[in-house]
Amino acid sequence: MNILGIETSCDETSAAILGDGGVRSNVVSSQHCHGDFGGVVPELASREHERLIVSIVDTALKDANITKNELDVIAATAGPGLIGAVMVGLCFAEGLAWALGKPFVPVNHVEAHIFSPFISDTASSRSPERDFVSLTVSGGHTLLSVVHQDLSYEVIGRTIDDAAGEAFDKTGKMLGLGYPAGPVIDRLASQGDPAFHRFPRALTSSSQTSRSYRGNFDFSFSGLKTSVLTWIGQHDHAFIERHLADIAAAVQDAIVSVLVEKTVAAALQHRVGAVSVAGGVSANSGLRAAMADACRRHGLELFIPAMAYSTDNAAMIATMASLMLSRGRVGENAYNVAPFARFSPARRSQH
Ligand code: KG4
Ligand code: ZN
Numbered sequence: 001m002n003i004l005g006i007e008t009s010c011d012e013t014s015a016a017i018l019g020d021g022g023v024r025s026n027v028v029s030s031q032h033c034h035g036d037f038g039g040v041v042p043e044l045a046s047r048e049h050e051r052l053i054v055s056i057v058d059t060a061l062k063d064a065n066i067t068k069n070e071l072d073v074i075a076a077t078a079g080p081g082l083i084g085a086v087m088v089g090l091c092f093a094e095g096l097a098w099a100l101g102k103p104f105v106p107v108n109h110v111e112a113h114i115f116s117p118f119i120s121d122t123a124s125s126r127s128p129e130r131d132f133v134s135l136t137v138s139g140g141h142t143l144l145s146v147v148h149q150d151l152s153y154e155v156i157g158r159t160i161d162d163a164a165g166e167a168f169d170k171t172g173k174m175l176g177l178g179y180p181a182g183p184v185i186d187r188l189a190s191q192g193d194p195a196f197h198r199f200p201r202a203l204t205s206s207s208q209t210s211r212s213y214r215g216n217f218d219f220s221f222s223g224l225k226t227s228v229l230t231w232i233g234q235h236d237h238a239f240i241e242r243h244l245a246d247i248a249a250a251v252q253d254a255i256v257s258v259l260v261e262k263t264v265a266a267a268l269q270h271r272v273g274a275v276s277v278a279g280g281v282s283a284n285s286g287l288r289a290a291m292a293d294a295c296r297r298h299g300l301e302l303f304i305p306a307m308a309y310s311t312d313n314a315a316m317i318a319t320m321a322s323l324m325l326s327r328g329r330v331g332e333n334a335y336n337v338a339p340f341a342r343f344s345p346a347r348r349s350q351h
Contacts, residue, residue, distance in 0.1 A: 006089040015057045018322055046085050073103050076093035080343040083339055107321055109312075110136060131272045137282060138312075139166060158219070168255065260290045
């Protein structure tokens with residue numbers, strides 16, 4: 001079976017082909033037109049997706065060495081995301097599926113990140129074989145969920161203000177690092193000293209009484225943002241320039257330590273033996289190293305998708321569609337699915 005996945009929810013235009021042996025192609029084009037604006041401009045994103053979608057899908061088919069007539073299923077992100085951007089990929093995919101007379105599967109972008117440990121690109125790809133705790137960290141979302149093999153999951157924590165990716169991007173913007181600043185902070189941090197300054201860590205065991213911490217897996221990053229802004233205001237430009245790597249390391253340490261502490265605490269409290277990290281921020285080398293170290297110490301199995309599948313990509317959309325089909329979780333076929341902007345899973349009590 002060949003599944004075409006299409007992803008256009010933010011500023012990556014991506015198409016992938018998933019075959020029986022795993023991912024056959026995964027083409028991702030990142031938009032560079034937003035840098036001067038310090039964030040993604042929705043209208044520009046939609047126009048770029050529109051300009052590129054046909055050639056990206058063509059390249060994905062060519063790379064997989066198949067024609068569109070050999071496709072069995074077409075899947076696309078239906079949300080959450082920038083509504084205009086989502087609509088470009090969604091309408092294109094529905095139109096193509098309708099024209100080819102093939103089924104269309106709408107995919108939830110955040111769920112595709114959550115289930116990205118199941119992306120297989122070689123026969124030897126490892127994927128979770130038991131329940132696991134997923135830390136899903138991107139530019140728009142920060143979620144902790146307990147994930148089950150039947151594709152159900154419960155969100156047990158989420159950010160109450162900024163997402164982890166936003167914390168990287170917004171503090172980076174204050175430091176003049178461009179957009180998106182996450183990868184730049186990552187690079188700089190590897191040459192800096194994380195102990196240079198201690199930025200605040202919100203809603204952690206040290207910031208609350210252990211009684212109120214129990215079961216609270218929510219995150220908050222807006223205090224960190226304010227603290228970085230205040231700190232920058234107290235130091236002159238030359239000092240900040242000289243210590244950019246140290247500041248990046250200190251900011252990264254503040255974000256990463258909270259993410260690791262909560263994920264491990266969630267896995268232990270919910271008695272699952274495995275953890276996964278997904279979403280754009282899972283590309284962060286400090287997070288990868290710290291999570292690997294913490295999981296080793298607590299005897300937890302760790303799944304982090306390969307770098308190509310950390311940031312937005314269509315291989316995860318095709319994989320999610322394949323999982324939905326195999327678990328019988330696809331509704332009646334329709335070619336007029338409504339796009340949606342926000343992620344709103346049912347939330348279960350943690351106690
Ligand atoms: O999943 P993603 O590609 O798009 C969304 O769905 O939001 O995530 C993008 C986010 C951005 O905030 C970007 O700065 C962050 O992921 N990011 C990183 C790194 N690579 C991407 N953050 C920290 N370190 C990185 N290496
Ligand atoms: Zn994403």
